Amino acid sequence: MTDLDHNTEQQIFRAARKIFTLKGYNGARMQEIADEAGINKALLHYYFRNKDKLFEGVFRDVLKTLFPGLTNILTADLPLFEKIPLFVSQYIDILTNNPEIAGFVLYELRLNPQRLVGNLRDIGIDMDLIRSQIESEVAAGIIRPVKPEHLIANLISMTIFPFIARPVLMSIAGMDEAHYTKFIEERKRIVPETIIQSLKPIQ
Amino acid sequence: MTDLDHNTEQQIFRAARKIFTLKGYNGARMQEIADEAGINKALLHYYFRNKDKLFEGVFRDVLKTLFPGLTNILTADLPLFEKIPLFVSQYIDILTNNPEIAGFVLYELRLNPQRLVGNLRDIGIDMDLIRSQIESEVAAGIIRPVKPEHLIANLISMTIFPFIARPVLMSIAGMDEAHYTKFIEERKRIVPETIIQSLKPIQ
DNA sequence: GTCTATAAACAGATAGAC
DNA sequence: GTCTATCTGTTTATAGAC
Numbered sequence: 001m002t003d004l005d006h007n008t009e010q011q012i013f014r015a016a017r018k019i020f021t022l023k024g025y026n027g028a029r030m031q032e033i034a035d036e037a038g039i040n041k042a043l044l045h046y047y048f049r050n051k052d053k054l055f056e057g058v059f060r061d062v063l064k065t066l067f068p069g070l071t072n073i074l075t076a077d078l079p080l081f082e083k084i085p086l087f088v089s090q091y092i093d094i095l096t097n098n099p100e101i102a103g104f105v106l107y108e109l110r111l112n113p114q115r116l117v118g119n120l121r122d123i124g125i126d127m128d129l130i131r132s133q134i135e136s137e138v139a140a141g142i143i144r145p146v147k148p149e150h151l152i153a154n155l156i157s158m159t160i161f162p163f164i165a166r167p168v169l170m171s172i173a174g175m176d177e178a179h180y181t182k183f184i185e186e187r188k189r190i191v192p193e194t195i196i197q198s199l200k201p202i203q
Numbered sequence: 204m205t206d207l208d209h210n211t212e213q214q215i216f217r218a219a220r221k222i223f224t225l226k227g228y229n230g231a232r233m234q235e236i237a238d239e240a241g242i243n244k245a246l247l248h249y250y251f252r253n254k255d256k257l258f259e260g261v262f263r264d265v266l267k268t269l270f271p272g273l274t275n276i277l278t279a280d281l282p283l284f285e286k287i288p289l290f291v292s293q294y295i296d297i298l299t300n301n302p303e304i305a306g307f308v309l310y311e312l313r314l315n316p317q318r319l320v321g322n323l324r325d326i327g328i329d330m331d332l333i334r335s336q337i338e339s340e341v342a343a344g345i346i347r348p349v350k351p352e353h354l355i356a357n358l359i360s361m362t363i364f365p366f367i368a369r370p371v372l373m374s375i376a377g378m379d380e381a382h383y384t385k386f387i388e389e390r391k392r393i394v395p396e397t398i399i400q401s402l403k404p405i406q
Numbered sequence: 407g408t409c410t411a412t413a414a415a416c417a418g419a420t421a422g423a424c
Numbered sequence: 425g426t427c428t429a430t431c432t433g434t435t436t437a438t439a440g441a442c
Contacts (some may be wrong), residue, residue, distance in 0.1 A: 248420075
């Protein structure tokens with residue numbers, strides 16, 4: 001399956017990814033996807049049978065953008081204080097390039113949680129590994145004890161949420177586009193700093 | 204306008220709030236709202252003219268659940284270290300009772316950011332007030348310097364995100380319903396602790 | 407493979423009886 | 425105020441020509 005073999009199929013898929021992530025499953029129209037791809041509506045059905053199957057493909061594709069490389073960082077063989085900034089920085093870069101996908105995935109999963117089934121492999125984090133890393137760093141006096149669920153929750157919350165809540169944050173803080181961009185860039189430093197400070201043992 | 208005067212209207216509104224927050228504007232069906240309210244579809248139009256107006260009312264109502272009391276806490280006359288746990292605890296209680304509204308509001312706002320216009324009053328936080336409180340507590344040696352945008356972003360991210368990402372968090376951490384409930388309750392302690400630790404001056 | 411034309415189902419909205 | 429019946433427009437999906 002080379003790039004040239006399925007040029008139209010790829011064009012459709014790219015258009016579908018754009019429209020679906022922007023408008024959601026229920027808000028997306030097959031006609032709009034066809035327009036975006038510059039082809040006829042009937043071709044969508046020729047290549048992908050129906051809206052559901054097209055969406056399913058896009059959703060898997062978006063999950064692959066969002067998860068695998070990142071869960072790898074979390075389970076890499078690095079001290080927590082190195083892992084955390086790496087994770088935040090890479091995640092912010094991905095979301096800066098794909099600003100809609102976090103909100104898209106979480107919303108569609110809430111509408112339809114069973115979409116997780118069958119895609120769990122892409123999302124899973126080895127919590128036991130993180131738990132044992134925490135235990136050994138606690139034993140070494142590097143960090144204070146913390147439950148892995150809460151550490152992970154804090155980390156991804158502070159990293160992802162500003163992308164989901166963008167309009168609200170801009171509004172309450174009175175930011176324009178430029179401010180928001182700067183704000184996001186600053187979070188590469190702020191988020192790790194916040195977590196690391198909270199993890200340091202009390203001297 | 205007493206409760207008894209508009210019993211049907213209220214029934215419809217409650218049903219609409221349930222269906223809209225659960226399925227979103229695009230996913231909600233007037234028929235389903237009518238069924239939920241136990242009345243006929245035509246009555247929806249009799250009371251609320253059309254789907255847009257019905258949604259508009261629900262959206263405002265949800266904003267009122269989500270914001271006013273909380274922004275009040277943030278601008279109350281209390282030390283930061285007291286405000287923060289209060290905010291987290293109250294927000295978690297509200298979201299526990301209305302688990303879908305955070306995701307609902309943020310998603311609908313992303314689809315349609317202009318919904319903020321005209322509702323800004325409900326959402327606004329007086330950032331200058333928070334900024335000056337930070338400055339004075341820094342001057343008093345109680346906390347380290349921090350930009351108000353980031354403090355607020357950290358606070359609401361860690362508080363709200365676990366409700367939006369519920370299925371993902373449950374999945375990656377292998378939690379069942381009971382675990383998740385306990386996890387959320389724990390965050391009333393964890394979130395303030397994390398922020399406060401990160402704010403304490405280095406001794 | 408790609409198109410035009412159209413079928414089939416659905417969803418929002420209204421007319422009009424009671 | 426509340427209902428049944430129906431209209432109108434939209435949207436997914438297919439048939440069939442090229």
